[in-house]
Amino acid sequence: MSADLQVVWEVMKWPLAACLLFPPILVYLGLHVVEREVIFVDLALAQVATLGTCVALLMGYHFDDRATFWISLAVTFLGAAFFSWSRSTEKGPVPQEAIIGITFVVAAAGVILLLSRVAGGKEELEHLLTGDILNVTKGAIGQRILVFAALGAFYAAFHQRFVLISSDPERAFASGIRVRLWDFLFYAAFALVVVSFVRLAGVLLTFAYLIVPAVCGTMLAQQWMKRLVIGCAVAAAAGLLGLWTSYQLDLPTGAAIVCASGVLLAIVGVFVSIRRRA
Amino acid sequence: MLNPKQFAAFALMAVAATGSPAAAQLRVVATTPDLASLAREIGGSTVSATALAKPTEDPHFVDAKPSHIVTLNRADALIEGGAELELGWLPPLLENSRNAKISAGAPGRIVASQGIRMMEIPAAFDRSKGDVHAMGNPHFLIDPLNAKIIARQIASRFSQIDPKSAASYRANLARFNARLDLKVAEWQKQLAPYRGARIVTYHKDFVYFAPRFGLSIVESLEPKPGISPSPAHLASVIRKMKATNAHVILVQPFQNRRTAETVARQTGAAVLNVSQQPGARPNTGTYFDMMDNLVNTLAGALRTQ
Numbered sequence: 001m002s003a004d005l006q007v008v009w010e011v012m013k014w015p016l017a018a019c020l021l022f023p024p025i026l027v028y029l030g031l032h033v034v035e036r037e038v039i040f041v042d043l044a045l046a047q048v049a050t051l052g053t054c055v056a057l058l059m060g061y062h063f064d065d066r067a068t069f070w071i072s073l074a075v076t077f078l079g080a081a082f083f084s085w086s087r088s089t090e091k092g093p094v095p096q097e098a099i100i101g102i103t104f105v106v107a108a109a110g111v112i113l114l115l116s117r118v119a120g121g122k123e124e125l126e127h128l129l130t131g132d133i134l135n136v137t138k139g140a141i142g143q144r145i146l147v148f149a150a151l152g153a154f155y156a157a158f159h160q161r162f163v164l165i166s167s168d169p170e171r172a173f174a175s176g177i178r179v180r181l182w183d184f185l186f187y188a189a190f191a192l193v194v195v196s197f198v199r200l201a202g203v204l205l206t207f208a209y210l211i212v213p214a215v216c217g218t219m220l221a222q223q224w225m226k227r228l229v230i231g232c233a234v235a236a237a238a239g240l241l242g243l244w245t246s247y248q249l250d251l252p253t254g255a256a257i258v259c260a261s262g263v264l265l266a267i268v269g270v271f272v273s274i275r276r277r278a
Numbered sequence: 279m280l281n282p283k284q285f286a287a288f289a290l291m292a293v294a295a296t297g298s299p300a301a302a303q304l305r306v307v308a309t310t311p312d313l314a315s316l317a318r319e320i321g322g323s324t325v326s327a328t329a330l331a332k333p334t335e336d337p338h339f340v341d342a343k344p345s346h347i348v349t350l351n352r353a354d355a356l357i358e359g360g361a362e363l364e365l366g367w368l369p370p371l372l373e374n375s376r377n378a379k380i381s382a383g384a385p386g387r388i389v390a391s392q393g394i395r396m397m398e399i400p401a402a403f404d405r406s407k408g409d410v411h412a413m414g415n416p417h418f419l420i421d422p423l424n425a426k427i428i429a430r431q432i433a434s435r436f437s438q439i440d441p442k443s444a445a446s447y448r449a450n451l452a453r454f455n456a457r458l459d460l461k462v463a464e465w466q467k468q469l470a471p472y473r474g475a476r477i478v479t480y481h482k483d484f485v486y487f488a489p490r491f492g493l494s495i496v497e498s499l500e501p502k503p504g505i506s507p508s509p510a511h512l513a514s515v516i517r518k519m520k521a522t523n524a525h526v527i528l529v530q531p532f533q534n535r536r537t538a539e540t541v542a543r544q545t546g547a548a549v550l551n552v553s554q555q556p557g558a559r560p561n562t563g564t565y566f567d568m569m570d571n572l573v574n575t576l577a578g579a580l581r582t583q
Contacts, residue, residue, distance in 0.1 A: 007351075117505065119502065120338060120366065120504040121505065127339075134342050135342055135370035137373065137374075247344045253342075
Protein backbone atom coordinates (compact mmCIF):
# COMPACT_ATOMS: atom_id res chain seq x y z
CA MET A 1 0.00 0.00 0.00
CA SER A 2 1.52 3.34 -0.99
CA ALA A 3 1.85 6.08 1.57
CA ASP A 4 -0.84 8.15 -0.09
CA LEU A 5 -3.29 5.29 0.01
CA GLN A 6 -2.39 4.82 3.64
CA VAL A 7 -3.53 8.37 4.40
CA VAL A 8 -6.76 7.86 2.47
CA TRP A 9 -7.32 4.65 4.40
CA GLU A 10 -6.79 6.32 7.77
CA VAL A 11 -9.24 9.10 6.99
CA MET A 12 -11.89 7.03 5.26
CA LYS A 13 -11.83 3.64 6.97
CA TRP A 14 -14.72 4.17 9.42
CA PRO A 15 -16.98 5.87 6.88
CA LEU A 16 -16.15 2.94 4.60
CA ALA A 17 -17.02 0.43 7.32
CA ALA A 18 -20.34 2.24 7.83
CA CYS A 19 -21.03 2.15 4.09
CA LEU A 20 -20.37 -1.58 3.86
CA LEU A 21 -21.95 -2.82 7.11
CA PHE A 22 -25.20 -0.88 7.35
CA PRO A 23 -26.77 -0.91 3.87
CA PRO A 24 -27.86 -4.60 3.77
CA ILE A 25 -30.65 -4.05 6.30
CA LEU A 26 -31.59 -0.78 4.64
CA VAL A 27 -31.74 -2.53 1.26
CA TYR A 28 -33.95 -5.26 2.71
CA LEU A 29 -36.38 -2.69 4.10
CA GLY A 30 -36.21 -0.80 0.83
CA LEU A 31 -37.33 -3.91 -1.06
CA HIS A 32 -40.42 -4.10 1.16
CA VAL A 33 -41.11 -0.43 0.64
CA VAL A 34 -40.86 -0.77 -3.14
CA GLU A 35 -43.10 -3.86 -2.99
CA ARG A 36 -45.72 -1.98 -0.99
CA GLU A 37 -45.46 1.00 -3.31
CA VAL A 38 -45.06 3.38 -0.39
CA ILE A 39 -41.75 4.83 -1.51
CA PHE A 40 -42.02 7.94 0.56
CA VAL A 41 -42.62 6.10 3.80
CA ASP A 42 -38.90 6.08 4.51
CA LEU A 43 -38.46 9.72 3.67
CA ALA A 44 -41.48 10.55 5.82
CA LEU A 45 -40.29 8.38 8.72
CA ALA A 46 -36.77 9.81 8.45
CA GLN A 47 -38.32 13.26 8.62
CA VAL A 48 -40.48 12.26 11.60
CA ALA A 49 -37.32 10.94 13.29
CA THR A 50 -35.71 14.32 12.64
CA LEU A 51 -38.75 16.01 14.14
CA GLY A 52 -38.22 13.88 17.25
CA THR A 53 -34.59 14.98 17.37
CA CYS A 54 -35.72 18.61 17.20
CA VAL A 55 -38.14 18.05 20.09
CA ALA A 56 -35.17 16.81 22.13
CA LEU A 57 -33.02 19.79 21.08
CA LEU A 58 -35.80 22.12 22.13
CA MET A 59 -35.95 20.40 25.51
CA GLY A 60 -32.31 21.37 25.93
CA TYR A 61 -30.67 18.04 25.12
CA HIS A 62 -27.76 17.91 22.75
CA PHE A 63 -27.58 16.19 19.41
CA ASP A 64 -25.50 13.33 20.79
CA ASP A 65 -27.28 12.78 24.10
CA ARG A 66 -28.84 9.40 24.71
CA ALA A 67 -32.12 11.09 25.65
CA THR A 68 -32.22 12.61 22.16
CA PHE A 69 -32.17 9.12 20.67
CA TRP A 70 -35.03 7.87 22.85
CA ILE A 71 -37.19 10.93 22.28
CA SER A 72 -36.59 10.67 18.56
CA LEU A 73 -37.46 6.97 18.65
CA ALA A 74 -40.67 7.57 20.61
CA VAL A 75 -41.84 10.18 18.10
CA THR A 76 -40.95 7.87 15.21
CA PHE A 77 -42.94 5.00 16.80
CA LEU A 78 -45.94 7.31 16.79
CA GLY A 79 -45.35 7.84 13.09
CA ALA A 80 -45.01 4.09 12.56
CA ALA A 81 -48.27 3.45 14.40
CA PHE A 82 -49.98 6.09 12.30
CA PHE A 83 -48.77 4.53 9.04
CA SER A 84 -49.77 1.00 9.98
CA TRP A 85 -53.19 2.29 11.05
CA SER A 86 -53.68 4.33 7.86
CA ARG A 87 -52.82 1.41 5.60
CA SER A 88 -56.26 -0.11 5.63
CA THR A 89 -56.79 -3.50 4.04
CA GLU A 90 -59.68 -2.24 1.95
CA LYS A 91 -58.83 0.22 -0.74
CA GLY A 92 -60.26 3.52 0.43
CA PRO A 93 -60.70 6.54 -1.81
CA VAL A 94 -57.50 8.15 -0.48
CA PRO A 95 -54.26 6.39 -1.45
CA GLN A 96 -51.77 5.87 1.36
CA GLU A 97 -49.13 7.70 -0.62
CA ALA A 98 -51.12 10.90 -0.09
CA ILE A 99 -51.12 10.40 3.70
CA ILE A 100 -47.38 9.70 3.60
CA GLY A 101 -46.65 12.77 1.51
CA ILE A 102 -48.70 14.96 3.84
CA THR A 103 -46.89 13.49 6.86
CA PHE A 104 -43.58 14.28 5.23
CA VAL A 105 -44.31 17.95 4.52
CA VAL A 106 -45.92 18.54 7.90
CA ALA A 107 -42.98 16.89 9.70
CA ALA A 108 -40.52 18.91 7.60
CA ALA A 109 -42.37 22.15 8.36
CA GLY A 110 -42.57 21.15 12.03
CA VAL A 111 -38.79 20.74 12.07
CA ILE A 112 -38.40 24.28 10.71
CA LEU A 113 -40.78 25.67 13.34
CA LEU A 114 -39.06 23.87 16.22
CA LEU A 115 -35.57 24.79 15.07
CA SER A 116 -36.51 28.45 14.82
CA ARG A 117 -36.51 28.26 18.61
CA VAL A 118 -33.19 26.45 18.87
CA ALA A 119 -29.86 28.25 18.70
CA GLY A 120 -28.06 27.53 15.45
CA GLY A 121 -31.26 26.00 14.11
CA LYS A 122 -30.62 26.72 10.46
CA GLU A 123 -27.32 24.90 10.49
CA GLU A 124 -28.73 22.10 12.63
CA LEU A 125 -31.35 21.64 9.92
CA GLU A 126 -28.68 21.20 7.30
CA HIS A 127 -26.84 18.84 9.59
CA LEU A 128 -29.96 16.71 9.99
CA LEU A 129 -30.34 16.55 6.21
CA THR A 130 -26.74 15.75 5.38
CA GLY A 131 -25.56 13.96 8.53
CA ASP A 132 -21.89 13.50 9.29
CA ILE A 133 -20.83 10.14 7.93
CA LEU A 134 -17.26 11.36 7.50
CA ASN A 135 -16.77 11.70 11.24
CA VAL A 136 -18.41 8.43 12.23
CA THR A 137 -16.57 6.71 15.07
CA LYS A 138 -15.83 3.09 15.82
CA GLY A 139 -18.15 3.29 18.85
CA ALA A 140 -21.08 4.61 16.83
CA ILE A 141 -20.65 1.80 14.30
CA GLY A 142 -20.39 -0.87 17.01
CA GLN A 143 -23.58 0.25 18.75
CA ARG A 144 -25.58 0.23 15.55
CA ILE A 145 -24.24 -3.12 14.36
CA LEU A 146 -25.79 -4.69 17.48
CA VAL A 147 -29.15 -3.03 16.84
CA PHE A 148 -29.11 -3.90 13.14
CA ALA A 149 -28.08 -7.52 13.76
CA ALA A 150 -30.95 -8.01 16.20
CA LEU A 151 -33.40 -6.47 13.75
CA GLY A 152 -31.95 -8.48 10.89
CA ALA A 153 -32.60 -11.65 12.88
CA PHE A 154 -36.17 -10.50 13.57
CA TYR A 155 -36.86 -9.84 9.89
CA ALA A 156 -35.18 -13.09 8.84
CA ALA A 157 -37.30 -15.12 11.27
CA PHE A 158 -40.56 -13.71 9.90
CA HIS A 159 -39.38 -13.04 6.37
CA GLN A 160 -42.12 -15.07 4.63
CA ARG A 161 -44.85 -13.44 6.64
CA PHE A 162 -43.51 -9.94 5.97
CA VAL A 163 -43.25 -10.67 2.27
CA LEU A 164 -46.85 -11.91 2.18
CA ILE A 165 -48.12 -8.83 4.01
CA SER A 166 -46.11 -6.53 1.79
CA SER A 167 -47.09 -8.09 -1.52
CA ASP A 168 -50.58 -9.44 -0.84
CA PRO A 169 -52.21 -7.99 2.28
CA GLU A 170 -55.69 -9.28 1.31
CA ARG A 171 -54.50 -12.87 1.22
CA ALA A 172 -52.58 -12.43 4.46
CA PHE A 173 -55.73 -11.04 6.07
CA ALA A 174 -57.82 -13.94 4.70
CA SER A 175 -55.40 -16.51 6.10
CA GLY A 176 -55.99 -15.11 9.59
CA ILE A 177 -52.80 -13.03 10.08
CA ARG A 178 -53.35 -9.87 12.08
CA VAL A 179 -52.14 -7.64 9.32
CA ARG A 180 -52.37 -4.39 11.25
CA LEU A 181 -50.33 -5.71 14.18
CA TRP A 182 -47.65 -7.12 11.88
CA ASP A 183 -47.68 -3.93 9.92
CA PHE A 184 -46.99 -2.03 13.11
CA LEU A 185 -44.17 -4.44 14.05
CA PHE A 186 -42.67 -3.97 10.62
CA TYR A 187 -42.87 -0.19 10.78
CA ALA A 188 -41.65 -0.06 14.37
CA ALA A 189 -38.53 -2.06 13.53
CA PHE A 190 -38.19 0.11 10.45
CA ALA A 191 -38.41 3.19 12.66
CA LEU A 192 -35.60 1.89 14.86
CA VAL A 193 -33.35 1.39 11.82
CA VAL A 194 -34.21 4.80 10.41
CA VAL A 195 -33.66 6.63 13.71
CA SER A 196 -30.32 4.88 14.23
CA PHE A 197 -29.14 5.65 10.75
CA VAL A 198 -30.50 9.18 10.36
CA ARG A 199 -28.48 10.36 13.35
CA LEU A 200 -25.36 9.09 11.63
CA ALA A 201 -25.96 9.76 7.98
CA GLY A 202 -28.76 12.30 7.68
CA VAL A 203 -32.12 12.15 5.94
CA LEU A 204 -30.84 12.26 2.36
CA LEU A 205 -28.35 9.42 2.63
CA THR A 206 -30.80 7.28 4.60
CA PHE A 207 -33.40 7.67 1.87
CA ALA A 208 -30.86 6.98 -0.88
CA TYR A 209 -29.68 3.76 0.80
CA LEU A 210 -33.23 2.59 1.39
CA ILE A 211 -34.49 3.13 -2.12
CA VAL A 212 -31.84 3.24 -4.83
CA PRO A 213 -30.30 -0.23 -4.30
CA ALA A 214 -33.74 -1.80 -3.85
CA VAL A 215 -34.97 -0.25 -7.10
CA CYS A 216 -31.86 -1.50 -8.92
CA GLY A 217 -32.45 -5.00 -7.51
CA THR A 218 -36.12 -4.90 -8.50
CA MET A 219 -35.23 -3.84 -12.04
CA LEU A 220 -32.67 -6.58 -12.52
CA ALA A 221 -34.17 -9.63 -10.80
CA GLN A 222 -37.42 -11.34 -9.82
CA GLN A 223 -36.54 -13.29 -6.69
CA TRP A 224 -36.20 -11.64 -3.26
CA MET A 225 -32.79 -13.09 -2.53
CA LYS A 226 -31.34 -12.09 -5.89
CA ARG A 227 -32.75 -8.61 -5.48
CA LEU A 228 -31.23 -8.36 -2.02
CA VAL A 229 -27.80 -9.46 -3.27
CA ILE A 230 -27.89 -7.04 -6.22
CA GLY A 231 -29.12 -4.25 -3.92
CA CYS A 232 -26.28 -4.83 -1.46
CA ALA A 233 -23.77 -4.81 -4.33
CA VAL A 234 -25.17 -1.52 -5.64
CA ALA A 235 -25.13 -0.02 -2.12
CA ALA A 236 -21.52 -1.05 -1.61
CA ALA A 237 -20.54 0.30 -5.02
CA ALA A 238 -22.30 3.62 -4.33
CA GLY A 239 -20.51 3.84 -0.98
CA LEU A 240 -17.11 3.17 -2.53
CA LEU A 241 -17.67 5.53 -5.46
CA GLY A 242 -19.05 8.27 -3.21
CA LEU A 243 -16.27 8.00 -0.64
CA TRP A 244 -13.60 7.97 -3.34
CA THR A 245 -15.08 11.02 -5.07
CA SER A 246 -15.50 12.80 -1.74
CA TYR A 247 -11.82 12.26 -0.97
CA GLN A 248 -10.45 13.00 -4.44
CA LEU A 249 -12.48 16.15 -5.04
CA ASP A 250 -12.82 17.09 -1.35
CA LEU A 251 -16.60 17.16 -1.32
CA PRO A 252 -19.05 16.67 1.56
CA THR A 253 -19.11 12.90 2.01
CA GLY A 254 -22.79 12.11 2.54
CA ALA A 255 -24.01 14.12 -0.45
CA ALA A 256 -21.30 12.54 -2.64
CA ILE A 257 -22.61 9.03 -1.81
CA VAL A 258 -26.19 10.08 -2.56
CA CYS A 259 -25.17 11.40 -5.98
CA ALA A 260 -23.06 8.30 -6.65
CA SER A 261 -26.09 6.10 -6.01
CA GLY A 262 -28.10 8.23 -8.45
CA VAL A 263 -25.41 7.73 -11.10
CA LEU A 264 -25.44 3.96 -10.53
CA LEU A 265 -29.24 3.89 -10.83
CA ALA A 266 -28.99 5.71 -14.16
CA ILE A 267 -26.45 3.15 -15.41
CA VAL A 268 -28.68 0.25 -14.33
CA GLY A 269 -31.67 1.93 -15.99
CA VAL A 270 -29.83 2.30 -19.30
CA PHE A 271 -28.64 -1.31 -19.06
CA VAL A 272 -32.16 -2.61 -18.43
CA SER A 273 -33.69 -0.67 -21.32
CA ILE A 274 -30.96 -1.92 -23.69
CA ARG A 275 -31.59 -5.48 -22.49
CA ARG A 276 -35.32 -5.11 -23.12
CA ARG A 277 -34.74 -3.96 -26.67
CA ALA A 278 -32.23 -6.68 -27.41
CA MET B 279 -3.88 -0.62 12.65
CA LEU B 280 -1.26 2.10 12.62
CA ASN B 281 -0.33 3.99 15.69
CA PRO B 282 -0.37 7.77 15.32
CA LYS B 283 3.42 7.92 14.95
CA GLN B 284 3.42 5.48 12.05
CA PHE B 285 0.49 7.32 10.54
CA ALA B 286 2.37 10.60 10.79
CA ALA B 287 5.39 8.96 9.20
CA PHE B 288 3.24 7.71 6.34
CA ALA B 289 1.64 11.10 5.98
CA LEU B 290 5.09 12.68 5.84
CA MET B 291 6.15 10.19 3.20
CA ALA B 292 3.05 11.06 1.26
CA VAL B 293 3.93 14.75 1.44
CA ALA B 294 7.51 13.99 0.44
CA ALA B 295 6.24 11.85 -2.42
CA THR B 296 4.21 14.74 -3.80
CA GLY B 297 7.36 16.85 -3.59
CA SER B 298 5.94 19.63 -1.44
CA PRO B 299 8.36 22.59 -1.32
CA ALA B 300 6.93 23.50 2.08
CA ALA B 301 8.52 20.48 3.70
CA ALA B 302 10.80 22.59 5.90
CA GLN B 303 8.09 25.04 6.93
CA LEU B 304 6.04 24.89 10.09
CA ARG B 305 2.61 23.65 9.04
CA VAL B 306 -0.02 25.71 10.83
CA VAL B 307 -3.75 25.11 10.62
CA ALA B 308 -6.18 27.78 11.82
CA THR B 309 -9.90 27.25 12.20
CA THR B 310 -10.73 30.59 10.59
CA PRO B 311 -9.02 32.86 8.01
CA ASP B 312 -8.48 35.74 10.48
CA LEU B 313 -6.40 33.49 12.74
CA ALA B 314 -4.55 32.12 9.71
CA SER B 315 -3.71 35.68 8.73
CA LEU B 316 -2.22 36.39 12.17
CA ALA B 317 -0.21 33.18 11.88
CA ARG B 318 1.24 34.44 8.58
CA GLU B 319 2.06 37.84 10.11
CA ILE B 320 4.01 36.17 12.91
CA GLY B 321 5.39 33.21 10.99
CA GLY B 322 6.47 35.04 7.86
CA SER B 323 8.16 32.71 5.39
CA THR B 324 8.88 30.14 8.11
CA VAL B 325 5.27 28.91 8.31
CA SER B 326 2.58 27.87 5.88
CA ALA B 327 -0.86 28.60 7.30
CA THR B 328 -4.19 27.27 6.08
CA ALA B 329 -7.68 27.91 7.39
CA LEU B 330 -10.31 25.19 7.68
CA ALA B 331 -13.31 27.52 7.39
CA LYS B 332 -13.89 29.39 4.16
CA PRO B 333 -13.98 33.20 4.60
CA THR B 334 -17.67 33.24 3.69
CA GLU B 335 -18.57 30.37 6.02
CA ASP B 336 -20.11 30.80 9.47
CA PRO B 337 -17.30 29.95 11.90
CA HIS B 338 -19.86 28.34 14.22
CA PHE B 339 -20.76 25.77 11.56
CA VAL B 340 -18.25 24.39 9.10
CA ASP B 341 -18.97 21.45 6.79
CA ALA B 342 -16.59 18.58 7.46
CA LYS B 343 -14.55 17.45 4.45
CA PRO B 344 -11.91 14.73 4.09
CA SER B 345 -9.17 17.31 3.47
CA HIS B 346 -9.83 18.82 6.90
CA ILE B 347 -8.81 15.56 8.56
CA VAL B 348 -5.70 15.21 6.40
CA THR B 349 -4.69 18.84 7.01
CA LEU B 350 -5.13 18.47 10.77
CA ASN B 351 -3.20 15.22 10.76
CA ARG B 352 -0.20 16.86 9.13
CA ALA B 353 -0.24 20.05 11.21
CA ASP B 354 2.55 21.14 13.53
CA ALA B 355 0.22 23.64 15.20
CA LEU B 356 -3.49 24.38 15.37
CA ILE B 357 -4.87 27.81 16.20
CA GLU B 358 -8.51 27.81 17.29
CA GLY B 359 -10.68 30.68 18.45
CA GLY B 360 -11.78 28.76 21.51
CA ALA B 361 -14.59 29.86 23.84
CA GLU B 362 -16.75 27.22 22.14
CA LEU B 363 -16.71 28.99 18.76
CA GLU B 364 -15.84 25.73 16.96
CA LEU B 365 -17.68 23.45 19.38
CA GLY B 366 -20.11 22.25 16.71
CA TRP B 367 -17.59 20.93 14.20
CA LEU B 368 -13.96 20.77 15.34
CA PRO B 369 -13.97 18.00 18.00
CA PRO B 370 -14.91 15.09 15.69
CA LEU B 371 -12.40 16.23 13.08
CA LEU B 372 -9.67 16.38 15.72
CA GLU B 373 -10.60 12.97 17.01
CA ASN B 374 -10.25 11.49 13.53
CA SER B 375 -7.04 13.31 12.69
CA ARG B 376 -5.19 11.77 15.65
CA ASN B 377 -2.28 14.15 15.84
CA ALA B 378 -0.53 14.34 19.20
CA LYS B 379 1.12 17.66 18.24
CA ILE B 380 -2.22 19.45 18.37
CA SER B 381 -3.98 17.49 21.10
CA ALA B 382 -5.43 19.46 24.01
CA GLY B 383 -2.67 20.89 26.19
CA ALA B 384 0.13 20.31 23.65
CA PRO B 385 2.29 23.36 22.84
CA GLY B 386 1.08 23.13 19.24
CA ARG B 387 -2.55 23.65 20.31
CA ILE B 388 -3.06 27.41 20.45
CA VAL B 389 -6.37 28.66 21.87
CA ALA B 390 -6.85 32.31 20.93
CA SER B 391 -9.39 33.08 23.67
CA GLN B 392 -6.78 32.46 26.38
CA GLY B 393 -5.71 35.81 27.75
CA ILE B 394 -8.63 37.70 26.19
CA ARG B 395 -10.93 39.63 28.48
CA MET B 396 -14.18 38.01 27.42
CA MET B 397 -17.44 39.91 27.10
CA GLU B 398 -20.95 38.62 27.71
CA ILE B 399 -20.04 35.75 30.00
CA PRO B 400 -23.45 34.48 31.11
CA ALA B 401 -24.23 34.37 34.82
CA ALA B 402 -26.19 31.16 34.33
CA PHE B 403 -25.82 29.00 31.26
CA ASP B 404 -29.04 27.98 29.54
CA ARG B 405 -29.40 26.74 25.97
CA SER B 406 -32.85 28.28 25.72
CA LYS B 407 -31.15 31.68 25.82
CA GLY B 408 -29.93 30.90 22.33
CA ASP B 409 -26.45 30.00 21.29
CA VAL B 410 -24.96 31.74 24.30
CA HIS B 411 -21.41 30.63 24.88
CA ALA B 412 -20.76 29.65 28.45
CA MET B 413 -17.30 31.17 28.12
CA GLY B 414 -18.46 34.47 26.66
CA ASN B 415 -18.83 35.94 23.18
CA PRO B 416 -16.23 34.31 20.89
CA HIS B 417 -16.07 37.05 18.22
CA PHE B 418 -13.24 38.92 19.94
CA LEU B 419 -10.69 39.18 17.14
CA ILE B 420 -12.60 42.06 15.56
CA ASP B 421 -11.11 44.29 18.29
CA PRO B 422 -7.58 44.95 16.99
CA LEU B 423 -6.18 45.21 20.52
CA ASN B 424 -7.26 41.61 21.03
CA ALA B 425 -5.34 40.75 17.85
CA LYS B 426 -2.24 41.97 19.70
CA ILE B 427 -2.85 39.61 22.61
CA ILE B 428 -3.38 36.68 20.26
CA ALA B 429 -0.33 37.54 18.14
CA ARG B 430 1.83 37.54 21.26
CA GLN B 431 0.55 34.10 22.22
CA ILE B 432 1.12 32.77 18.69
CA ALA B 433 4.69 34.10 18.66
CA SER B 434 5.55 32.49 21.99
CA ARG B 435 4.07 29.13 20.97
CA PHE B 436 5.78 29.17 17.57
CA SER B 437 9.07 29.84 19.38
CA GLN B 438 8.37 26.93 21.71
CA ILE B 439 7.75 24.37 18.96
CA ASP B 440 10.35 25.81 16.57
CA PRO B 441 13.07 27.35 18.76
CA LYS B 442 15.59 27.88 15.94
CA SER B 443 13.33 30.53 14.36
CA ALA B 444 12.43 32.22 17.67
CA ALA B 445 14.33 35.42 16.80
CA SER B 446 12.41 35.85 13.55
CA TYR B 447 9.07 35.28 15.32
CA ARG B 448 10.00 37.94 17.87
CA ALA B 449 10.96 40.39 15.13
CA ASN B 450 7.76 39.70 13.21
CA LEU B 451 5.69 40.23 16.35
CA ALA B 452 7.38 43.58 17.01
CA ARG B 453 6.72 44.65 13.42
CA PHE B 454 3.11 43.49 13.60
CA ASN B 455 2.51 45.42 16.83
CA ALA B 456 4.08 48.58 15.48
CA ARG B 457 1.98 48.43 12.33
CA LEU B 458 -1.16 47.63 14.29
CA ASP B 459 -0.68 50.62 16.60
CA LEU B 460 -0.43 52.92 13.59
CA LYS B 461 -3.47 51.35 11.97
CA VAL B 462 -5.61 51.49 15.12
CA ALA B 463 -4.89 55.20 15.42
CA GLU B 464 -5.82 55.61 11.75
CA TRP B 465 -9.05 53.60 12.09
CA GLN B 466 -10.07 55.51 15.20
CA LYS B 467 -9.44 58.77 13.40
CA GLN B 468 -11.57 57.62 10.49
CA LEU B 469 -14.49 56.78 12.76
CA ALA B 470 -14.01 59.66 15.24
CA PRO B 471 -16.52 61.97 13.51
CA TYR B 472 -19.26 59.42 14.10
CA ARG B 473 -18.65 58.85 17.80
CA GLY B 474 -21.82 57.55 19.42
CA ALA B 475 -23.36 56.51 16.09
CA ARG B 476 -25.90 53.73 16.50
CA ILE B 477 -25.70 50.58 14.45
CA VAL B 478 -27.56 47.30 14.15
CA THR B 479 -25.97 43.91 13.51
CA TYR B 480 -27.42 40.57 12.43
CA HIS B 481 -25.70 38.41 15.05
CA LYS B 482 -23.92 39.53 18.24
CA ASP B 483 -20.62 39.56 16.40
CA PHE B 484 -19.48 43.17 16.72
CA VAL B 485 -19.72 43.62 20.50
CA TYR B 486 -15.92 43.83 20.79
CA PHE B 487 -15.62 46.21 17.85
CA ALA B 488 -18.18 48.87 18.75
CA PRO B 489 -16.74 50.15 22.07
CA ARG B 490 -13.21 50.28 20.63
CA PHE B 491 -14.39 52.75 17.97
CA GLY B 492 -17.02 54.64 19.94
CA LEU B 493 -20.06 53.11 18.22
CA SER B 494 -23.08 51.74 19.96
CA ILE B 495 -25.02 48.63 18.90
CA VAL B 496 -28.70 49.15 19.59
CA GLU B 497 -30.01 45.75 18.57
CA SER B 498 -29.36 42.48 16.67
CA LEU B 499 -31.73 41.14 14.05
CA GLU B 500 -31.51 37.73 15.72
CA PRO B 501 -33.75 37.70 18.81
CA LYS B 502 -31.15 35.50 20.50
CA PRO B 503 -27.75 34.52 19.11
CA GLY B 504 -28.18 31.74 16.55
CA ILE B 505 -31.97 31.95 16.45
CA SER B 506 -33.55 33.09 13.20
CA PRO B 507 -35.22 36.51 13.28
CA SER B 508 -38.95 36.30 14.04
CA PRO B 509 -41.55 38.81 12.82
CA ALA B 510 -42.31 40.12 16.32
CA HIS B 511 -38.65 40.69 17.10
CA LEU B 512 -38.06 42.46 13.77
CA ALA B 513 -40.98 44.77 14.51
CA SER B 514 -39.38 45.73 17.82
CA VAL B 515 -36.01 46.24 16.08
CA ILE B 516 -37.68 48.61 13.60
CA ARG B 517 -39.29 50.58 16.44
CA LYS B 518 -36.00 50.79 18.30
CA MET B 519 -34.07 51.88 15.21
CA LYS B 520 -36.53 54.70 14.58
CA ALA B 521 -36.40 55.77 18.22
CA THR B 522 -32.60 55.77 18.40
CA ASN B 523 -31.95 57.04 14.90
CA ALA B 524 -29.92 53.99 13.82
CA HIS B 525 -29.24 53.96 10.09
CA VAL B 526 -26.74 51.19 9.48
CA ILE B 527 -27.18 47.39 9.49
CA LEU B 528 -24.10 45.14 9.30
CA VAL B 529 -24.50 41.78 7.57
CA GLN B 530 -21.84 39.09 7.09
CA PRO B 531 -21.85 36.82 4.01
CA PHE B 532 -23.41 33.79 5.73
CA GLN B 533 -26.20 35.84 7.32
CA ASN B 534 -29.58 36.50 5.74
CA ARG B 535 -29.28 39.77 3.86
CA ARG B 536 -32.94 39.69 2.87
CA THR B 537 -34.01 40.00 6.50
CA ALA B 538 -31.78 43.06 6.84
CA GLU B 539 -33.24 44.54 3.65
CA THR B 540 -36.78 44.12 4.96
CA VAL B 541 -35.82 46.09 8.07
CA ALA B 542 -33.94 48.64 5.96
CA ARG B 543 -37.01 49.29 3.80
CA GLN B 544 -38.98 50.17 6.92
CA THR B 545 -36.29 52.36 8.46
CA GLY B 546 -34.41 53.85 5.54
CA ALA B 547 -31.22 52.28 6.83
CA ALA B 548 -28.28 51.14 4.71
CA VAL B 549 -27.41 47.44 4.67
CA LEU B 550 -23.63 46.99 4.66
CA ASN B 551 -21.97 43.83 3.39
CA VAL B 552 -19.05 43.41 5.75
CA SER B 553 -17.00 40.48 6.95
CA GLN B 554 -14.77 39.68 9.88
CA GLN B 555 -12.81 37.23 7.75
CA PRO B 556 -9.97 38.18 5.42
CA GLY B 557 -10.78 37.06 1.89
CA ALA B 558 -14.56 37.34 2.10
CA ARG B 559 -14.71 40.81 0.55
CA PRO B 560 -12.70 41.66 -2.59
CA ASN B 561 -9.00 42.50 -2.04
CA THR B 562 -8.96 41.70 1.66
CA GLY B 563 -6.31 39.00 1.90
CA THR B 564 -4.96 39.92 5.32
CA TYR B 565 -6.28 40.93 8.74
CA PHE B 566 -5.22 44.54 8.04
CA ASP B 567 -7.01 44.58 4.66
CA MET B 568 -10.13 43.16 6.26
CA MET B 569 -10.15 45.80 9.02
CA ASP B 570 -9.45 48.55 6.46
CA ASN B 571 -12.39 47.37 4.38
CA LEU B 572 -14.69 47.21 7.41
CA VAL B 573 -13.74 50.66 8.72
CA ASN B 574 -13.94 52.25 5.24
CA THR B 575 -17.33 50.70 4.55
CA LEU B 576 -18.67 51.85 7.91
CA ALA B 577 -17.23 55.35 7.70
CA GLY B 578 -18.59 55.74 4.16
CA ALA B 579 -22.07 54.71 5.21
CA LEU B 580 -22.10 56.87 8.35
CA ARG B 581 -20.91 59.87 6.34
CA THR B 582 -23.88 59.73 3.97
CA GLN B 583 -26.46 59.16 6.74
